[in-house]
Amino acid sequence: MLQVEDLHVSFKGVQALRGVSFSVEPGEILGIIGPNGAGKTSVLNCINGFYRPQRGRIIFHGKEITHLPPDARAAMGIARTFQNIALYRGMSVLDNIMSGRIHHMRSNLLACGLWFGPAQREHTAHRRVVEEIIDFLEIEEYRYHPVADLPYGIQKKVELGRALAMEPRILLLDEPMAGMSVDEKMDMARYILELKEVRGLPILLIEHDMGVVMDISDRLIAMDYGVKIAEGPPSEIQNHPAVIQAYLGEEAG
Amino acid sequence: MAAVRPCGDYKVSYAADMALLDTAFYRVGFALLVPALAAAPFLLGRYIFLMNIIGIFAIGATGLAILTGFTGQISLGHAAFMAVGAYVSAFASERFGFAFPVAMVLACLVAFLFGAAVGLPSLRIKGLYLAIATLAFQFLIEYMIIHATGGTGAILVPPAGVGGFVVETEVQFYYLLLVLWLGSGIFAANIIRSRYGLAFMAVRDRDYAAEVLGINLLRYKVLSFGLAALYAGLAGSLWAHYNKLVTPEHFTILTSIDYIAMIVIGGMGSIWGPHLGSAFVVFLSQGLKILTPLLIKVLPMFGKIAVPAREVLFGMVIIGLLIWEPGGLAMLLRKFKRYLDLWPFAY
Ligand SMILES: Nc1ncnc2c1ncn2[C@@H]1O[C@H](COP(=O)(O)OP(=O)(O)O)[C@@H](O)[C@H]1O
Numbered sequence A: 001m002l003q004v005e006d007l008h009v010s011f012k013g014v015q016a017l018r019g020v021s022f023s024v025e026p027g028e029i030l031g032i033i034g035p036n037g038a039g040k041t042s043v044l045n046c047i048n049g050f051y052r053p054q055r056g057r058i059i060f061h062g063k064e065i066t067h068l069p070p071d072a073r074a075a076m077g078i079a080r081t082f083q084n085i086a087l088y089r090g091m092s093v094l095d096n097i098m099s100g101r102i103h104h105m106r107s108n109l110l111a112c113g114l115w116f117g118p119a120q121r122e123h124t125a126h127r128r129v130v131e132e133i134i135d136f137l138e139i140e141e142y143r144y145h146p147v148a149d150l151p152y153g154i155q156k157k158v159e160l161g162r163a164l165a166m167e168p169r170i171l172l173l174d175e176p177m178a179g180m181s182v183d184e185k186m187d188m189a190r191y192i193l194e195l196k197e198v199r200g201l202p203i204l205l206i207e208h209d210m211g212v213v214m215d216i217s218d219r220l221i222a223m224d225y226g227v228k229i230a231e232g233p234p235s236e237i238q239n240h241p242a243v244i245q246a247y248l249g250e251e252a253g
Numbered sequence B: 001m002a003a004v005r006p007c008g009d010y011k012v013s014y015a016a017d018m019a020l021l022d023t024a025f026y027r028v029g030f031a032l033l034v035p036a037l038a039a040a041p042f043l044l045g046r047y048i049f050l051m052n053i054i055g056i057f058a059i060g061a062t063g064l065a066i067l068t069g070f071t072g073q074i075s076l077g078h079a080a081f082m083a084v085g086a087y088v089s090a091f092a093s094e095r096f097g098f099a100f101p102v103a104m105v106l107a108c109l110v111a112f113l114f115g116a117a118v119g120l121p122s123l124r125i126k127g128l129y130l131a132i133a134t135l136a137f138q139f140l141i142e143y144m145i146i147h148a149t150g151g152t153g154a155i156l157v158p159p160a161g162v163g164g165f166v167v168e169t170e171v172q173f174y175y176l177l178l179v180l181w182l183g184s185g186i187f188a189a190n191i192i193r194s195r196y197g198l199a200f201m202a203v204r205d206r207d208y209a210a211e212v213l214g215i216n217l218l219r220y221k222v223l224s225f226g227l228a229a230l231y232a233g234l235a236g237s238l239w240a241h242y243n244k245l246v247t248p249e250h251f252t253i254l255t256s257i258d259y260i261a262m263i264v265i266g267g268m269g270s271i272w273g274p275h276l277g278s279a280f281v282v283f284l285s286q287g288l289k290i291l292t293p294l295l296i297k298v299l300p301m302f303g304k305i306a307v308p309a310r311e312v313l314f315g316m317v318i319i320g321l322l323i324w325e326p327g328g329l330a331m332l333l334r335k336f337k338r339y340l341d342l343w344p345f346a347y
């Protein structure tokens, strides 16, 4: 459903990606691992449209999207979260997640300005969807909190909730568990698995915690210096010589 | 915090939860406010002209609140959009004989188009550079008015009127204004709680994360500029027919700065902010106008600083607010509300 072919990206001499190819199959969790600077985030930035690769193609549900702007890709059903949380800090948890519904809302400016009638009915319907997400992520008590004041782990949940509110067809998660406590990581892993199993949502997951990523991924890709160095089931990647080498190199350097 | 709801204030439905006046404090407040506004001419007597000025500028400031407070785009040219509205309305009624309601709608539409056009470069130009671009627009409009009208730029304007009824007095104008003031204020508040408001705030808080939700940045920025200009245009049209005269002196950069003072003092990111801010700024300027001659009589040397005194005072109020209460008067109101919610038991 998502094919990435031969991506090349460079920044003033730094080659972030040097020919990365892979595909995400329906309903699977594909994990991406690799040391810092390997190019993992750059892959997500190409898929969601922040980076234009110098070479390569991205195909989503049979349509080439390599040259579409980010908002058009989002509208096609590509949702993501960020390594460094990118919530709307001036808004409440509720409004942050509600923002994920914007591209499903249709009321025009006049209807919205008058509010009573169609706009209110539409808003209420979307509010119901948002409440389901809030229940799912167990953040009811923070509903009206401005996100800026919330603990890091909760903010990560809200960001996931905002992406889910889009009802995406694929979810790109950039280190969703970074900086979390063990309990919070377990919760997050549970949500991710449930999304796959209950909703059949395909997920591309970048994660540093080896234990977790090995546990929940169906397949794994390992990257180093902008190339894919290994691909396969977790058990295989765990003992792959090139992967061990890459991580040893990181520890030594 | 916004999360602290008073005891017993349970929401029975999502619709109730999304209500504009979302707690008893605001509902009771509004229920008292509307009759008070309706009775203002009897309460204020000849000072009702103050409410006319406050109302007109509150409408204009509502536009800037949408643009700057909710969408995060700075504009130093808000008075220029007001000028566009005022002159369109003046020409439409004086030269072409259109009725006031038609002239007013034309003023809004043309101002909207000007706003959208000025908003176009906002995708590329940000922050300070955008402020400078809007400043350039401000000077361009001032220049164009003087040259287009040849001379001082002053034009006489017929009084406002609706369907044969001519608005002659301050009190009559006030009731016309009140309808438009409440209507446009509620309309703006509804826009803010709709998908447009969510998108505006998303653009303000983190533009790249807005794109990721499928929000087209250019579309919403241009729309926000257009709406801001539309409100300024409405204010301009009302101003023209209220004074029965338009002159470029009313729409200089100083007026643009007054607008910024209004939304900062009133509270950015609040639907009440522009109204509170307009009241504060108008009261302060009018108060100074009355006080200055008295002060000069007592203290002749005050005459030297009388002219900049207004600017200095606003500057001090704004700096003070930025330090002690960045949420402005609207936040003070909310704190007062919280105090009442918890009174007499803080639990
Ligand atoms: N916008 C950018 N500008 C310059 N260099 C970048 C940019 N984005 C990524 N890079 C570089 O590309 C390489 C890969 O970065 P990244 O994709 O963030 O790696 P990872 O997510 O695997 O840690 C790094 O060397 C990084 O410095």
Ligand SMILES: [Mg+2]
Residues within 6 Å of the ligand: A040, A041, A042, A083
């Ligand atoms: Mg990264």
